[in-house]
Amino acid sequence: MIEQTMVTTNIELNGYRVIKSLGLVRGITVRSRNLFGNIAGGFQTLFGGKISIYTTLCERTREDAYQLMLKNAEDRGANAIINMRYDANQVIGSVTEVLAYGTAVQVEKV
Numbered sequence: 001m002i003e004q005t006m007v008t009t010n011i012e013l014n015g016y017r018v019i020k021s022l023g024l025v026r027g028i029t030v031r032s033r034n035l036f037g038n039i040a041g042g043f044q045t046l047f048g049g050k051i052s053i054y055t056t057l058c059e060r061t062r063e064d065a066y067q068l069m070l071k072n073a074e075d076r077g078a079n080a081i082i083n084m085r086y087d088a089n090q091v092i093g094s095v096t097e098v099l100a101y102g103t104a105v106q107v108e109k110v
Helices: 035-047 052-076
Strands: 015-032 082-091 093-109
Touching: 015 052, 015 082, 052 082, 052 093
Parallel strands: none
Antiparallel strands: 015 093, 082 093
């Protein structure tokens, strides 16, 4: 992974100047819930509150997409990503796509 990659949801990085824009970078992962996860999640919904099995799955999926995005940026020579976002879509049934994306840039301290 990129050492000390700066990632922000802002369109600029305070204290830095963009010297080169390297374009869109993304990381995408597709996950499905397994039978055990669906059963455990179903039981948790009966009692209300936080559904930890789905929270864990979502956190892991987002982290995987994020790391893939960082790798894509590293491959392009970026040291920062600006305007970073997440998107998620249901592909079918219990299959979900999570996308992490942003603009890869090279920056220098002002």
